[in-house]
Amino acid sequence: QSALTQPRSVSGSPGQSVTISCTGSSSDVGVYNYVSWYQQHPGKTPKLMIYDVTKRPSGVPDRFSASKSDNTASLTISGLQAEDEADYYCCSHAGNYLVFGGGTKLTVL
Amino acid sequence: EVQLVQSGAEVKKPGESLKISCKGSGYTFASYWIGWVRQMPGKGLECIGIIYPGDSEARYSPSFQGQVTISADKSINTASLQWSSLKASDTAIYYCARLLGGTFFDYWGQGTLVTVSS
Numbered sequence: 111q112s113a114l115t116q117p118r119s120v121s122g123s124p125g126q127s128v129t130i131s132c133t134g135s136s137s138d139v140g141v142y143n144y145v146s147w148y149q150q151h152p153g154k155t156p157k158l159m160i161y162d163v164t165k166r167p168s169g170v171p172d173r174f175s176a177s178k179s180d181n182t183a184s185l186t187i188s189g190l191q192a193e194d195e196a197d198y199y200c201c202s203h204a205g206n207y208l209v210f211g212g213g214t215k216l217t218v219l
Numbered sequence: 220e221v222q223l224v225q226s227g228a229e230v231k232k233p234g235e236s237l238k239i240s241c242k243g244s245g246y247t248f249a250s251y252w253i254g255w256v257r258q259m260p261g262k263g264l265e266c267i268g269i270i271y272p273g274d275s276e277a278r279y280s281p282s283f284q285g286q287v288t289i290s291a292d293k294s295i296n297t298a299s300l301q302w303s304s305l306k307a308s309d310t311a312i313y314y315c316a317r318l319l320g321g322t323f324f325d326y327w328g329q330g331t332l333v334t335v336s337s
Contacts, residue, residue, distance in 0.1 A: 113263070146323035148264070155314065155330060156256075156264065161323040199264050203322050206278040208254065213263035 114139065114200055114211035121217040127188040130214045132200030133181055140181040144203035147176060147185045150213075151196045159198075160185060192218050221245040223253075223315055223328035230334045231305050238301035239331045241315030248296035249273040252318035255289060255300045258330075259311040269318055270298055305335045 115133040122128040132139065132147075139145055147160040158167055160176040163183065173194075176185045183202070187194055195218040200211040226240045241253065255267040268279035272291035279289070291298040298315055313331045316324035 113265070142322075144322035148324070150264075155327045156316075156324070157327075158323060158325055161319075161325075167325070197263075201264075201266070201323070207268060207280040208266040208318075208322075209280070210256075210264045210266060 112209075114202060114209060116198075116200060116211040116214045118212070119215045119217065121219055122187075122190045123219045124190050124192065126190050127186060128190060128216065129184050129186045130198055130200075130216070132183040132185070132202075132211045134183070134202050134209070135181055138202040138204040138209055139178065139183055142203040143178070145176070145178055145183040146201045147174075148199045148201065149194075149196045150199065156199065187216070190218050194218055221317065221326045223317060223326055225313075225315060225328040225331045228332040228334070230336070232337055233305055233307055233335055235305050235335075236301070236303050237305055237333065238299050239313060239333065241298045241300075241328050243296045243298070243317070246317075249293040252321055253291065253298040254316050254318050254324060255287075255298075256314040256316060256324075257311045258314065259308075264314075267300065267313075272296075272298060305333075307335050307337075309333060310335050 145163045148156040150156045163178045173189045249272045254269040257265045267283045270277040270289045272293040277289045315328040317326040319325040
């Protein structure tokens with residue numbers, strides 16, 4: 111089992127858009143439409159931001175959107191705000207278990 | 220209101236055993252998978268495994284198979300994660316989380332910090 115691959119860090123200025131990629135394989139991201147994304151601020155519990163590839167839970171701003179193509183999922187945050195600075199993790203179903211990405215630190219400049 | 224409340228922080232020595240718990244409330248505990256997630260200091264999230272409290276079917280991520288045991292007691296709405304012989308490398312925060320639709324974690328416990336040190 112290998113973790114999904116995410117960039118270690120991304121950055122953007124307030125108001126800009128950033129995209130975080132999440133690359134898996136034909137055993138997880140590529141075969142299941144069950145990719146989720148989590149936001150984690152330092153010292154806090156992870157928070158669900160996206161589920162089933164593109165769906166947003168109620169309460170999550172529509173600035174957060176996501177997609178998937180083949181073995182790669184992506185999270186886009188538009189209109190960056192200071193409070194978006196956090197770690198972001200993708201997660202995919204992988205048959206009998208789930209696998210996370212290594213995490214991406216988003217810095218809002 | 221859905222809540223997952225985990226047991227408190229633990230400090231243990233290498234070789235000791237440990238069982239931490241996660242108590243659910245506000246929903247039908249037996250009907251939803253529960254997952255355990257590890258976060259080592261300064262590192263990312265790793266899924267240890269999942270369990271269905273209704274019949275106690277447990278599934279483990281390959282990296283954790285044989286290293287820990289996941290169990291559940293639906294009569295007391297509690298899932299557990301246990302070690303028979305802790306190692307220093309088990310030092311981490313352990314989260315439990317409800318798995319909705321078997322595909323994503325919608326509610327998380329507050330985390331249990333486990334420190335293993337001689």
